[in-house]
Amino acid sequence: KAGVTQTPRYLIKTRGQQVTLSCSPISGHRSVSWYQQTPGQGLQFLFEYFSETQRNKGNFPGRFSGRQFSNSRSEMNVSTLELGDSALYLCASSLTGPPSTEAFFGQGTRLTVV
Amino acid sequence: AQSVTQLGSHVSVSEGALVLLRCNYSSSVPPYLFWYVQYPNQGLQLLLKYTSAATLVKGINGFEAEFKKSETSFHLTKPSAHMSDAAEYFCAVSDQAGTASKLTFGTGTRLQVTL
Numbered sequence: 001k002a003g004v005t006q007t008p009r010y011l012i013k014t015r016g017q018q019v020t021l022s023c024s025p026i027s028g029h030r031s032v033s034w035y036q037q038t039p040g041q042g043l044q045f046l047f048e049y050f051s052e053t054q055r056n057k058g059n060f061p062g063r064f065s066g067r068q069f070s071n072s073r074s075e076m077n078v079s080t081l082e083l084g085d086s087a088l089y090l091c092a093s094s095l096t097g098p099p100s101t102e103a104f105f106g107q108g109t110r111l112t113v114v
Numbered sequence: 115a116q117s118v119t120q121l122g123s124h125v126s127v128s129e130g131a132l133v134l135l136r137c138n139y140s141s142s143v144p145p146y147l148f149w150y151v152q153y154p155n156q157g158l159q160l161l162l163k164y165t166s167a168a169t170l171v172k173g174i175n176g177f178e179a180e181f182k183k184s185e186t187s188f189h190l191t192k193p194s195a196h197m198s199d200a201a202e203y204f205c206a207v208s209d210q211a212g213t214a215s216k217l218t219f220g221t222g223t224r225l226q227v228t229l
Contacts, residue, residue, distance in 0.1 A: 004157075031215040043204065043219035056209075056216045090157055094214050101146065101165045103214040105157040 002026065004093050004106035012112045018079040021109045025072050025093030031055075032074040033103065034066060037088040046089075049074050081113045116141045116207045120220035128228055133177075133192040135223045137205030140186065146208035147188045148217065149179055151201045158204065163214075164188060175199070200227045 005024040013019050025032050033056075034046040045058040049068035068074045072093075078085055088110050092103040121136040139145055146165050150158040162173025169181040179190045188205060202224045209216040 006157075031213075033215050033217075035217075035219075042221050043206075045209075045216055045218070048215050050215070092158075092215075092217075101163060101214055102160060103148075103217060104160070105150075107157040110155070 004091055004104050006089075006091050006106035006109050008109060009107065010110045010112075012114060013081050015081055015083060015113055017081050018077060019081060019111060021076045021089055021091075021111070023074045023076070023091030023093075023106060025074070025091075026104055029093035029095055029104075030072050031094045032068055032072065033092045033094070034074070034076050035090045035092065036060075037090060037108070038084075038086070043090070046076070078111075083113050085111065086113045087111060116143075116145065116209050116218050118147075118205045118207050118218060118220040120205050120223050122223055123221065124224050124226065126226040126228060127195045129197055130194050133190070133195045133199065133225065135190040135203050135205075135225065137179075137188045137190065137220060138186050139188060139205070139207045141207055143210070146214060147179075147181065148206040148208075148214070149173065149177070149188075149190050150204045150206060150219075152204065152222075153201050161190070161203075195225075195227045197227050197229075200225055 031050045033048040048056040052068045063079045066076045088108045090108045092105045094103045117140045119138045149161040162171045164181045172178045205220040206217040
């Protein structure tokens, strides 16, 4: 069974640009969550999508947005990139809950903003 | 809001020694608790989880953790460390009862294993 797939693995963007990251969940998983990992702030929850609807949202500015497609694949978009957006962005998928007792993570997309 | 505190950002043990990584949680709902491991430039791999069944949870790679409600703790242990255990370990709590789709993570503990 294939795991969570994130593309691309690495990305370099210039300040002010926008970027789109992609996440394909495990087959049958309908919940996709996104996390940002930085040395200073650690792992922080961005948002969760379920059945093409945002179900939960963390404390991030509106420049961070996402969507989910009917096949459960999800994309995350960051507009007007800032240097502080440099981070490892992790996607996790899980079954609808309850019970939803595991979140499976992808390998992440390393975004560098210069 | 739920939260977890990991005591010790760096832990160093000798190969063959006991590994003990500490995690305390705060939760307003019956918690789901998790330990994840992260190797350099990789995602998170689930080591074990507590979901209100047995309080002693066994995971992969010889790790286990005990849920102690009275101490609000969920410490991770392994009897004998291997060099391959060197990584960063994260404790996490589910923000919503019965689901793992929104997790709050601790700040992580980097485990070093020396010869």
